[in-house]
Structures are given as C-alpha cells and as structure tokens.
Amino acid sequence: MESSTKINHREQTGAQIGRSKVAVLKTRPDTVIEDYIRAQEMAGVAQALDISKPVILKDNISWHFGYPAANTTPWQLEAAVLGLKKAGFKELVVVQNKTVVTNAYKGERLNRFLPVFRKYNLPVKYNFRTEDMKWVKYTPKGKTLVLHKIFPDGILIPDYFFDKNVFHLPTVKTHIYTTTTGAMKNAFGGLLNTRRHYTHSVIHETLVDLLMIQKEIHSGIFATMDGTFCGSGPGPRTMVPVEKDIILASADSVAIDAVAAKIMGFDPLSIPFIRIAHEHGLGCGDVREIEIVGEDVSNWNFNFRVGDNMVSRGGKTFWFGPLFKLQHLAFHTPLVYFFIWGSFFYHDYFWFPFKGKKYMDLYAASKWGKLFETYE
Numbered sequence: 001m002e003s004s005t006k007i008n009h010r011e012q013t014g015a016q017i018g019r020s021k022v023a024v025l026k027t028r029p030d031t032v033i034e035d036y037i038r039a040q041e042m043a044g045v046a047q048a049l050d051i052s053k054p055v056i057l058k059d060n061i062s063w064h065f066g067y068p069a070a071n072t073t074p075w076q077l078e079a080a081v082l083g084l085k086k087a088g089f090k091e092l093v094v095v096q097n098k099t100v101v102t103n104a105y106k107g108e109r110l111n112r113f114l115p116v117f118r119k120y121n122l123p124v125k126y127n128f129r130t131e132d133m134k135w136v137k138y139t140p141k142g143k144t145l146v147l148h149k150i151f152p153d154g155i156l157i158p159d160y161f162f163d164k165n166v167f168h169l170p171t172v173k174t175h176i177y178t179t180t181t182g183a184m185k186n187a188f189g190g191l192l193n194t195r196r197h198y199t200h201s202v203i204h205e206t207l208v209d210l211l212m213i214q215k216e217i218h219s220g221i222f223a224t225m226d227g228t229f230c231g232s233g234p235g236p237r238t239m240v241p242v243e244k245d246i247i248l249a250s251a252d253s254v255a256i257d258a259v260a261a262k263i264m265g266f267d268p269l270s271i272p273f274i275r276i277a278h279e280h281g282l283g284c285g286d287v288r289e290i291e292i293v294g295e296d297v298s299n300w301n302f303n304f305r306v307g308d309n310m311v312s313r314g315g316k317t318f319w320f321g322p323l324f325k326l327q328h329l330a331f332h333t334p335l336v337y338f339f340i341w342g343s344f345f346y347h348d349y350f351w352f353p354f355k356g357k358k359y360m361d362l363y364a365a366s367k368w369g370k371l372f373e374t375y376e
Contacts, residue, residue, distance in 0.1 A: 036079030048251030049220035061107035069231030112375035173231030204272035254283025
C-alpha cells in the first residue's frame with residue numbers, strides 16, 4: 001500500500017542533529033562512483049562513524065550468482081572504500097558470512113568483488129572461520145524482544161564486531177518474509193550464526209533486536225543502498241530486476257529502509273520491523289519526519305509486489321501457517337537438511353537456469369551490465 005504522506009525534501013550536506021537524514025540520488029554508470037561518494041557525504045558518513053576505529057564493510061550476498069538487484073554491486077563496494085578513504089578512514093576490512101544456501105567464496109567471485117579487494121588491498125574475514133573470529137556469548141544491555149527466547153543458552157555474536165564501525169551495503173529489493181529488505185536485514189547474516197533460521201517465525205522482532213545490539217557494540221553505523229537495478233517479487237533471489245538508476249545513503253538504518261520501502265510502493269509503518277524499530281527509538285521509520293536530501297521522491301512509487309515462490313510457500317506453512325507447531329521438528333532437527341537441499345536445488349538448478357537466465361541476458365545488455373563486465 002502506498003503511503004500518502006509527503007516526504008520532506010531539502011538538499012543539504014552534513015548531519016543534522018536530532019533528525020534522520022537519507023540521501024537519494026539518480027545516477028548513471030559514468031558518474032556512479034562520484035555520486036555514491038557525494039551521497040555518503042550528504043548523509044554525514046564522517047559524523048556517523050568513529051574515525052579512530054576500523055570500519056567493517058558488510059556487503060550483501062543474497063545469492064552467489066551475480067543476479068541483478070540480489071547483491072551488493074562492485075561499484076557500490078568500490079565507492080564505499082573511496083568515500084571512506086576520502087573522509088580519512090584508514091582501516092577497512094570486509095566481513096563475509098555464509099548461509100545454508102549461498103556460498104560466500106563463489107559469491108565474491110561471481111559478483112565481481114575480487115577485483116575491488118585486490119585493487120584496494122582490502123583484507124577479508126569470514127565469520128565462519130575460526131582463524132578469523134570467534135563466536136562469544138553476548139548479554140545485551142537493552143531488553144530483547146525475542147532473541148533471549150530463541151537462544152535461551154545465550155546469544156552468540158562474532159567477537160570481531162565489537163568496538164568497530166559497520167558500513168552496510170544492501171540493495172533495494174523485496175523479501176518473501178519481511179516485505180522489503182535493506183540495512184536492518186543486512187546484519188542478520190553477520191551477527192547470527194547458521195542457526196539464525198530458528199528466528200524466521202519472529203523475523204521482524206529479530207531484526208529489531210539485532211539493531212539494538214549493533215548500537216551497543218559498534219562504534220558507528222552507516223549504510224548505502226544500491227538501486228541501479230531494484231528487485232520486485234519473491235526476493236531476495238527470485239525477483240524481477242527493474243532498472244531504476246538510484247542510490248541511497250544514511251546513518252539511520254531504520255530511515256533508509258523506510259524511504260526505500262516508500263519508494264518501492266509500500267507503507268513503511270505497515271512493515272513490522274520498521275514500525276517496531278521506530279516505536280523503540282532505534283531510528284525513524286515515519287517518512288514525514290525524515291529529511292530527504294538530493295532527489296524529491298515524494299511522488300515516487302515503483303509499484304513493487306512481493307508474491308511467493310515454491311520455497312516460500314512451503315516455508316510459510318511452517319513459520320506462520322497451519323504447520324506452525326511442527327516447525328521445531330522441521331528446522332531444529334536433521335530434517336532441516338531436506339529443506340536446505342530443496343531450497344538449494346530449486347534456486348540454483350530450477351529457477352535460475354529456467355527463469356533467471358532471461359533476466360541475466362537483459363541485464364548483460366543494459367548499461368549497468370556493461371559496467372559490471374568492466375570489473376574483471
């Protein structure tokens with residue numbers, strides 16, 4: 001449902017104390033790096049992060065294939081590096097995570113991150129390798145909504161994340177379980193281990209808990225969001241890619257997710273994770289109170305829809321539907337490997353070759369596909 005509220009619009013650089021700010025710019029391949037750096041500056045990246053602390057670059061690999069709109073783009077990653085270096089940040093490190101259906105190493109390669117890593121000598125750490133980081137129990141200072149119930153023996157997060165800045169790199173896309181996904185959801189893979197699927201029935205509250213934890217452990221938080229190609233449909237993978245030529249930046253994860261949701265055609269406060277985070281004071285989810293700098297997006301509406309695919313229909317019957325009481329049996333026992341295999345086979349060996357390839361061909365012929373190919 002489209003929000004009828006009008007978004008404030010005023011182009012201005014620097015951070016405005018007491019008010020959330022989101023930069024939204026139109027862009028094109030020959031200026032995208034400069035545009036990203038400008039958006040970061042407009043949204044106050046230097047004020048949001050602690051220059052004396054390292055910056056974790058948390059890219060988003062929703063699918064190891066280089067499918068448009070599903071993953072961080074190489075130019076988004078490169079612009080983050082250049083913008084941070086321009087602002088005086090010295091120590092940058094990429095942190096990757098794995099999921100049960102995506103391969104981080106394959107994702108780095110197929111999404112053309114490796115040329116960026118090499119060009120800027122970026123170290124890369126993996127939260128699933130014990131030589132890179134350890135998982136430690138963390139007791140949040142604030143009151144969690146659900147994580148203490150999901151993980152009664154203690155919430156485990158990577159020790160490497162403490163006392164560092166984090167820079168999230170999501171894309172503008174829909175999601176089968178959360179309607180939209182963005183900066184808040186991007187912490188899901190990094191902060192929770194491979195048992196994070198336990199939280200799917202309370203995913204919205206989980207994202208709010210994770211944002212609270214981020215605010216406790218990180219020196220600063222910032223995000224850019226790539227909408228050069230956006231995703232509409234059963235995301236975060238089986239979407240229809242739509243070329244929109246936009247980029248977003250903000251120090252407020254709730255606000256950037258709210259503005260992206262509004263642009264996509266949804267009412268942000270009708271999406272539980274945005275509304276709950278707003279109500280708990282973790283950011284601003286009310287677009288009437290967000291300062292938009294750059295483009296006037298008050299009348300933008302991409303009319304995106306979520307829908308379902310074969311995997312989401314099955315998952316929802318356990319997470320939210322008639323088989324809710326059987327979810328512990330299905331996902332907390334070795335039976336979970338059947339669902340993992342089914343999801344992997346459906347996405348990689350059915351949907352991608354028979355449906356996704358046609359979108360890949362259209363992307364390859366586009367101006368952004370041509371830019372993608374320059375990252376050899």
